[in-house]
Amino acid sequence: MHPATPDPVRASRPGGFSLAPAWPGVWLLAAAHLLAFADRFIAALVAPAIKADLALSDFELGLAQGTAFVATYAVASLAVGPLVDRVHRPRLIAGGILVWGLASLACGLATGLGEFVLGRAVLGLGQAVLTPAALALIAARQPPDRIGHGVSLYTAGATLGRGTALMLGGGLLALLPAAVPLGLGAPVAAWRVLFALSVLPNLVLAALMLRLPDPDRGGRRPARRTALAPWLARHAGRYAAIAIAGTAVTLVVQTTNAWAVTLLVRRFGLPLSSAGMLFGVIVAVAAPLGQFTGGRLLDRTARRGLPGGRLILGSLLGTLPLAATLGLTDRLALALAALAALIFGLGIGSVATLAGLQIMTPRALRGRVTAPFMACITLAGFGLGPPLVGLLADRVFGEAALGHALLAASLPAYGAGLVALLLGARYLGRPAAPAAGMCR
Template sequence: MTDIIRKDSTYAWYVAVLLSVAHLISFVDRFVMSLVLVPIKTELLLSDTQLGLLHGTGFVILYTVAAIPLGWMADRANRRNIIVAGILVWSLATAACGLATSFNSLFLARVAVGFGEAALVPAAMSLIAAYFTRAKLSRAVSTFTMGASLGKSVALIVGGLILAWLTARGGAMLPGLGHLSPWQGLFMAAALPGLVVALLLLTVKEPPRPVTGADTAKPGLRDVFTHIGRHRAAYLLHTAAAASAILLVQSYAAWSPTFYIRNFGMTPAEAGYLVGMVVLVAGPAGHLTGGFLTDRLQAKGVGGAPGLVIGTMLVLSIPLAVIFCTTDNKALSLASYALLNVTITAAAPPGLSGIQLLTPERLRGITSACFMAAITFTAIGLGPASIGIFTDQVFQDEKALGSSLLLATFIFGILGALFAWFSRAPARAATLAET
């Protein structure tokens, strides 16, 4: 549909919220695994390194390969339909995780989940940028990214309740599939909501493409790389800063339930519920804070506002991580974990909105895909796996999981803050060039 769409309208916010729900479902299917790392390790006899590979590296293999061609499609084809197709693929792949009986079969299913989810962000970012003006873009993006934190919460809270129910019954019997372990049944349940969201997304209208000036040309990778090359300092530094922040978000999301299981003697269901409740409040607060601060600083004419927000939040995260990773007081641990979630998730909206501000509309699909491919490969592919490697190889003690998380926070928090600070000047110059 190509009706004229009024930007910043009530309908535009409806689209942003619905895309946020799709983002939520994608993160449920992505992060439900963090709830069952311990039972998977026990049943399949895996190491922490293999768990990290399942959670992160398996997911990113096809995600990073498919993201760029799907971004190319988002600049040409119906973006809503691309998202709907992606949801169907990743939902079926999540169900396939529930049928896995070995590391190899589970790894392949995770690869397929990543392939389906690669369709979401490039098309969604292009849609949001088409529905909103620059003045409200960061808040719209923060609405979308808020779905990520809510998805983690739903995966942990609702997933924890379902896991406890399945565990009490010794698993599940499904017609034609036979008996499934509780963790396998959980994956099957997680696959169902995506089908409902795919139907709801059929109500979204495809906005018209720009029809005047340079934006009439059909963009390609050469156009994208030419544009990025002109502003390479801005893009490279901003991407490195955003990747550092998201790496910490993904690492803590992947391993926090296991941290509470090992350090405080909780069951997987108890740890999932507790961590999920914290993320339910702190995650959206962080996303909204990051989007609001970025828009406010932009409105005040602060140069490189996204980089300033990312860097500030990473610096604030370090002392909070020290408390979380070292205290043996559960109440203090939860309080510091909540504040840590606020600071690291607040870095997500300026990461995505910063790329939109640097990029002309006709190139946003492919550019967002390139950005997300780099972020996903670094943050998801390396983050959770690096924690497992630190635990197995550096500290050689599964009880040292907190030390592994803290080591990653020092490394990537400091590097990310430096990248963010130095990105400000070139980002401001590039943004002014595109306005």
């Protein structure tokens, strides 16, 4: 008779902080997040080349990068939530990986705005399944006082995905000629080659994801359904405050990520490849540090029943002057320092938002709550932020004042997030976790 394998959710662990998650499947989910964001941010790296080859304006470029992606992401999320609460989640994620891998290839083959927008739209369709399913798995398999840590590892995957797209992609751009001879006719633009290469790791990851078990699915008894509307009605104030504040954090994060490389090129005259690699290093170092810090702080406060709203509030207050510095300074060293500190501080707020949402939501409702929540914050972060910056640069400040446009787009988000948290302080000051039987 073999001894029973301890459930990582219930197993005791020694004190102290460990990088390793209690459930090893978090690593595979983090890898999926890495590839998702690498595919999402290749367009930001090669934005100047895409703009030139497809004859796009800044507004059209922002529309293709953000709005086209998020439109289908938001719509698909409405259908994904119930699926996450009912079906085998790793298989659902594997299907999404295959869809967004093909979409990345389509972006690389695009010959005009319409085709590029379509590729970005299908990318959003495939990636809509990932985060709701992954966060539900992490919250179900990690111990309650390590959910923040598990989510921080998962979000670090997104950060490394951005960094990988920028550093590896920037390095390849520096090595490859502007047009790559592939022996199949006319040479192919280097940015198109990057999109095509991104498909290969997606195929490998989809195969690995199919082997990941889902202990909550496939049993003899279906998961018990819990009514969503009564729960949301009871906790509407808390969810509203977290949603608005989380949207603010996401908008600033994604607009900064979408335009930082172009800002470094335009304001400081850096080559595209150098700007991409430089920003990639900043993202790869500063963001994981912020996310791990946020996860550890949240786990400590979660043990005492405190929500993550205070961490989000601190994140917004601390990064507001950094965003202003980045948008206004003409000194490269100061801009880079502000950018690194901004990415670090926003990483704390991002983890507090996503992990706090899981802690305050019952297990049977996490898919149906997280999916529309992700649609909301992604709609603002990707669909509103990047094209708004492009529109302000085109029509108000001019291309040379991109930093002013970036700051002008971020300030309303900061204001809305801070007001929501201050007005919702009476909700955020109470214990956020539902009853223990519902949470696990």
